[in-house]
Amino acid sequence: MTVTRIEDIAVELPDVADTVEFGRRLGAVLRAGDLVLLSGPLGAGKTATVRGVAAGLGVAGQVNSPTFVIARVHRPAPGGRGVPLVHVDAYRLNGLDELDDLDLDTDLTDAAVVVEWGEGVAERLSEDHLVVRLERRPDDVRVASFEPHGEEWARRVRAAFGG
Ligand SMILES: Nc1ncnc2c1ncn2[C@@H]1O[C@H](COP(=O)(O)OP(=O)(O)OP(=O)(O)O)[C@@H](O)[C@H]1O
């Protein structure tokens, strides 16, 4: 029996629609209290992934790149999984204090929290978290890979993406 190591999973995303679908599959397995950090350069597809996560969770409101808003809470929508999504864009966050100061009107343990540019900033929200890396190949295909922090992520990611 071959067991795919989570470190060896690389999901190729040729088109933005594939990236949204990738996010949807991720969103379909997220639960309240989950923390996901999205890393990758400008234009890698982080926001496109969050758009899919929102669809997978079934939450209300459009996901976009916040210009003035650092974080947005998306409430559960009818027919969804009943878990709110907190979408944070840490690119504009001036350090850790602002993360604490975010007046989200939602307990982060009640929501799935997805942070763009979160690496190095948002880990302290929860030691247990998943890093999703999005790389942009020269041919413009995006490649997603995973770095699990915590007991369960490897199993959960394999279940969702490991084949
Ligand atoms: N395979 C792909 N996956 C995702 N985006 C793609 C892909 N191919 C092309 N694109 C384009 O790249 C851009 C990705 O934008 P997106 O806002 O999702 O990136 P981002 O990582 O959030 O950027 P930022 O660092 O500015 O927040 C979009 O314009 C999208 O149409």
Ligand SMILES: [Mg+2]
């Ligand atoms: Mg973005």
